[in-house]
Amino acid sequence: MKRFTVLFGLVLAGIVALSALVSLVWTPYNPNLVSSSRYSPPSWTHILGTDRLGMDTFSRIMTGAQTTLVVGILAVAIAALIGVPLGIIAGMGRKVAGELIGRASDVLFALPTLLLAVLLAAAKGASVTTATVAIGIATIPVFQRMARAATLTIMSQDYVLAAEVSGTPRSMIALRHVLPNIAPLLGVQAAASFSMAILAEAGLSYLGLSASPTTPTWGRMLRDANLFAAPLQAIIPGAAIALAVLGFNLLGDGVRDYLDPRLQEVR
Amino acid sequence: MSVYTIDHVSRRFGSRRRSTQALNDVTLSVKEHERWGIVGESGSGKTTLLKILAGLDSPSEGKVLFMGKCLDIRDRATLGDLRSSVQMVFQDPRSSLDPRMRVGDIISEPLRSPLVKGKVPADADARVAEVLDAVGLPADSQRLFAHEFSGGQRQRIALARALAPNPSILLADEPVSALDVSVRAHVLNLIDDLVDSMGLTLIMVTHDLAVVRHTCDHVGVLYQGTLVEAGPTAEVLNNPREEYTRTLLASTRLGHA
Numbered sequence: 001m002k003r004f005t006v007l008f009g010l011v012l013a014g015i016v017a018l019s020a021l022v023s024l025v026w027t028p029y030n031p032n033l034v035s036s037s038r039y040s041p042p043s044w045t046h047i048l049g050t051d052r053l054g055m056d057t058f059s060r061i062m063t064g065a066q067t068t069l070v071v072g073i074l075a076v077a078i079a080a081l082i083g084v085p086l087g088i089i090a091g092m093g094r095k096v097a098g099e100l101i102g103r104a105s106d107v108l109f110a111l112p113t114l115l116l117a118v119l120l121a122a123a124k125g126a127s128v129t130t131a132t133v134a135i136g137i138a139t140i141p142v143f144q145r146m147a148r149a150a151t152l153t154i155m156s157q158d159y160v161l162a163a164e165v166s167g168t169p170r171s172m173i174a175l176r177h178v179l180p181n182i183a184p185l186l187g188v189q190a191a192a193s194f195s196m197a198i199l200a201e202a203g204l205s206y207l208g209l210s211a212s213p214t215t216p217t218w219g220r221m222l223r224d225a226n227l228f229a230a231p232l233q234a235i236i237p238g239a240a241i242a243l244a245v246l247g248f249n250l251l252g253d254g255v256r257d258y259l260d261p262r263l264q265e266v267r
Numbered sequence: 268m269s270v271y272t273i274d275h276v277s278r279r280f281g282s283r284r285r286s287t288q289a290l291n292d293v294t295l296s297v298k299e300h301e302r303w304g305i306v307g308e309s310g311s312g313k314t315t316l317l318k319i320l321a322g323l324d325s326p327s328e329g330k331v332l333f334m335g336k337c338l339d340i341r342d343r344a345t346l347g348d349l350r351s352s353v354q355m356v357f358q359d360p361r362s363s364l365d366p367r368m369r370v371g372d373i374i375s376e377p378l379r380s381p382l383v384k385g386k387v388p389a390d391a392d393a394r395v396a397e398v399l400d401a402v403g404l405p406a407d408s409q410r411l412f413a414h415e416f417s418g419g420q421r422q423r424i425a426l427a428r429a430l431a432p433n434p435s436i437l438l439a440d441e442p443v444s445a446l447d448v449s450v451r452a453h454v455l456n457l458i459d460d461l462v463d464s465m466g467l468t469l470i471m472v473t474h475d476l477a478v479v480r481h482t483c484d485h486v487g488v489l490y491q492g493t494l495v496e497a498g499p500t501a502e503v504l505n506n507p508r509e510e511y512t513r514t515l516l517a518s519t520r521l522g523h524a
Contacts, residue, residue, distance in 0.1 A: 167380030
């Protein structure tokens, strides 16, 4: 059963990645090509039909996968690159440093992603970049806390004391012992945050705080769809978002299950 | 010459109002080539004492002289002296060997330290092979991970790491108590032989008086953070002056009878 869910997650995530890759070189139609056949139902010429401007929905869904993946990867990268070092410092350093980082993290955690996105969009103009940066910043505390907690566990291991007796500087202990040993946990967190980022970006797109109208994204398509004139045009991007989030979540859970026995062994 | 002079050392943990006294006014002098066994039950402060000697902790009161100089772990120069000549073997090799490092990297870690200086051999790889041989492990163990070895072998790896930078003092925290009874004697004999052949000063913490009798020529008895008795092993164990030492002896005799 476990194997099946992981496999299912892998397949869903694989489909997203594959369509993003294929859309780089080929889509059935130019995703921004406006045609006269508006709101046409699925047919052989338009597999998933067309939207209110007659643009091919299948092509737009494929191209939208690019944005979804890029936002997920970049947002997680921003959060991890800032959050993990801060978390390790908080877990290894003096109590004062740990407290400072912890409280700063709390403040940031209290700031909703939406508010950050509105602020950035107001300052720089709404784009996929501002949305990604907003999601990334809002996710920093998640990685910071995770990394701190994991670091504290590692610091209680004797091999850290042994490294210290061996004359290894604290910075080297962080790189050589702490980081490799907390990496699996961070990987699981990254998978979970990845799907959260996809969902958040879709939400921001829906509110018009992300991609411009010419960039096809799933959230944007959801926003532009007319539920009464053509319900399918709202259901399709909605289903794409739901399935992608489900896929990456299942994948993350799979990685966690796979790592659990090892974690028990470490303790 | 005195390697360690422990001068009225106390160590308290916790806040001022609710504190635990781990060590209470301990005074002891360890001379070169002596083999000290520090005995006491769990919570007697023996590991705390060892951590202070290893420069992993500082006393709340009193001071420790190392090679005649006051040991201050915030001072890089004195800490460098300490790290260059003192190494330590921990109780549980499952915890003291990094699960994500190869044995070769684990053993060469002290050789790569910027603090360890002087006697460090130039060729790290050759040195790793040398100490692996000294602890009775094949040279190709280097490429493996610690979890691929048995408990006794892991403790040999930990011992190899401690010996790699050519220390003159070896600290050992219950080095055999986490091991299977069947391999304890092997590891203990190995420590014995290596201390002999390398001319080390040994300070070993244990709760097992049989281990002390076997390996150590001096013994200190800790009871609730206080050093109640210290002196040559034969003298203390055959003719104990303190009530607590007698109780300790009686309890182990029961266990071994």
